[in-house]
Amino acid sequence: NAGVTQTPKFRVLKTGQSMTLLCAQDMNHEYMYWYRQDPGMGLRLIHYSVGEGTTAKGEVPDGYNVSRLKKQNFLLGLESAAPSQTSVYFCASSPGGSSYNEQFFGPGTRLTVL
């Protein structure tokens, strides 16, 4: 099993450009999450999904959109990138159901917005 994978690993954008980050998991997990990680600020939740076709806002959702059309994929979109969105983005998934909330993380995407 590949676990949680993210595409791309690195990206450089100019202000105003758009892009989509792809997260895929092969563990049949119900829940999926997008975080951003900035120095000294830990991991902050952007958006999450509790199942196929559902999405919800997290702590820092502004400037991002998400979609979960298939259970195994969770997409994070930036419609008009800003320098403040320069960060490392992590996707995570967890089983849901009656199990505890261990989250499994992807390898991350380092995004720079110029």
Next chain:
Amino acid sequence: GENVEQHPSTLSVQEGDSAVIKCTYSDSASNYFPWYKQELGKRPQLIIDIRSNVGEKKDQRIAVTLNKTAKHFSLHITETQPEDSAVYFCAASEIEGSARQLTFGSGTQLTVLP
């Protein structure tokens, strides 16, 4: 919403000594407290977790204690080794919550000096 504070932000110890990282949380409904380790350039990985029905849990050189009354929990690493050098994050979650969101602390950079 939940707020998790983590101290210290940096910690240096001599190899073989113990390290203690402390976190406090604000939401009394939180009942699941994981700890993640993140090595440089890598993804966060769960190292130990504790649920609110126990006060302490051990796994070899790692232990976590929980004081629900005071709303704080701590990570204890004994006999530290150079490979323990990493950033450690605490988190809190309400297991029965609809999304089981994790709220993370800001992280502790642990350096084990040889």
